[in-house]
Amino acid sequence: MKIGIIGRTNVGKSTLFKALTLEEVEIEDRPFTTIEPNKGVGYVTVECPEKYFNVKCNPHNAPCIDGTRFVPINIIDVAGLVEGASEGKGLGNKFLSDIMEADAIIEVIDISGNTDSSGNKTKDFDPAIDIEMVDNEIKKWIASIISRSRYVGKEDIADIIFKNVSGINIKYSTVKEVVKELNVKEINEDTALKMASLMMKKDKPMLILCNKMDSVEDLEERIKKLRERFDYDFMACSAAAELTIREAEKGGFIRFKDNKIERLKELSSDQEKAINIIDRIIKKYGGTGVREALNRLVFELKGYKVVFPVEDEKKLTDGFGRVLPDAYLVEKDATPKEVAAMIHSDIAKNYKGAIDCKTGLKVKNDYPVKNGQVLKILV
Ligand SMILES: Nc1nc2c(ncn2[C@@H]2O[C@H](COP(=O)(O)OP(=O)(O)OP(=O)(O)O)[C@@H](O)[C@H]2O)c(=O)[nH]1
Ligand SMILES: [Mg+2]
Numbered sequence: 001m002k003i004g005i006i007g008r009t010n011v012g013k014s015t016l017f018k019a020l021t022l023e024e025v026e027i028e029d030r031p032f033t034t035i036e037p038n039k040g041v042g043y044v045t046v047e048c049p050e051k052y053f054n055v056k057c058n059p060h061n062a063p064c065i066d067g068t069r070f071v072p073i074n075i076i077d078v079a080g081l082v083e084g085a086s087e088g089k090g091l092g093n094k095f096l097s098d099i100m101e102a103d104a105i106i107e108v109i110d111i112s113g114n115t116d117s118s119g120n121k122t123k124d125f126d127p128a129i130d131i132e133m134v135d136n137e138i139k140k141w142i143a144s145i146i147s148r149s150r151y152v153g154k155e156d157i158a159d160i161i162f163k164n165v166s167g168i169n170i171k172y173s174t175v176k177e178v179v180k181e182l183n184v185k186e187i188n189e190d191t192a193l194k195m196a197s198l199m200m201k202k203d204k205p206m207l208i209l210c211n212k213m214d215s216v217e218d219l220e221e222r223i224k225k226l227r228e229r230f231d232y233d234f235m236a237c238s239a240a241a242e243l244t245i246r247e248a249e250k251g252g253f254i255r256f257k258d259n260k261i262e263r264l265k266e267l268s269s270d271q272e273k274a275i276n277i278i279d280r281i282i283k284k285y286g287g288t289g290v291r292e293a294l295n296r297l298v299f300e301l302k303g304y305k306v307v308f309p310v311e312d313e314k315k316l317t318d319g320f321g322r323v324l325p326d327a328y329l330v331e332k333d334a335t336p337k338e339v340a341a342m343i344h345s346d347i348a349k350n351y352k353g354a355i356d357c358k359t360g361l362k363v364k365n366d367y368p369v370k371n372g373q374v375l376k377i378l379v
Pocket of ligand 2: 013026
């Protein structure tokens, strides 16, 4: 699974990316700092089933810290989007095709209003303008790809459109559904735009993340206005606060648990000042909002689940004797057999069923797996 971070320039996309991945990337208070996309690995979090089974896990692919499993997920941060990108302005189409690799999108906006559409300093800038712009550019660009389809009324219209949109990672089943739901009989500017909109909604759910919440007093009011205007999910964050916490944690200065900062070493007065500011933000908002946003996008908007495959349903181990070694992120409708295929193609080939280790019972083969399920695949 891959999450794409988009938005116009200077809103804090790379800061968010760095806070999630701790990759060294360029962050600057100027427009168009990022040109080439940054790619890295971040983590969504789930409760480790070790507590339920009263065992201690030996993580292989997903680290466990204090009973929380950190499941890896690919993150991509791209250049700031400009008006006209769909027609090739700025980095134009390249940027847009980079983002279409993603299965879900976080659009970062600057809720403080302290930077304008071009990323320059201002006051009271309305981020709704940016949301409209990003919306328009993505839809216009997808519509232009749909419009390349030459339909003369003979073949299945969905098949014709899919030939073009498969390149931007839109599923065949989605194209079929969209054509049916909109009752599309011909491809023109209007139907292409409507299809683009619905394809995005189905295949690339988007969360709008209101960044720089540390710089406003009336956060709730600002978000309320946006919610009234747009049919998107909104959350707020301070990417800068999260990044400071993660870096301080990496340096061994603090421990961050249950939204509380514990000092492990004596901090310099500057560090102390920064941590105090962040402490206030966390107390006021109940967190920095960053991890919460990623979890919400993956588990709620995208409906992904985490499953824990094991070889021995009693000891909950793999072939090496490791307890609850792996945590796999799977799509909303993934069946036990599809989980088997993620482990190994041979296991899928010889698949005979699966056991839910919590109940000890066989699961239904054509039913989606459940979030948090510990599965023994029978071969
Ligand atoms: N106050 C505050 N500033 C932030 C926050 N996140 C990022 N910034 C600042 O915003 C500026 C831009 O950050 P970047 O992460 O480079 O922004 P970007 O969206 O990647 O910008 P481009 O790559 O140029 O499009 C930097 O000065 C950051 O320190 C935040 O949560 N709060
Ligand atoms: Mg950037």
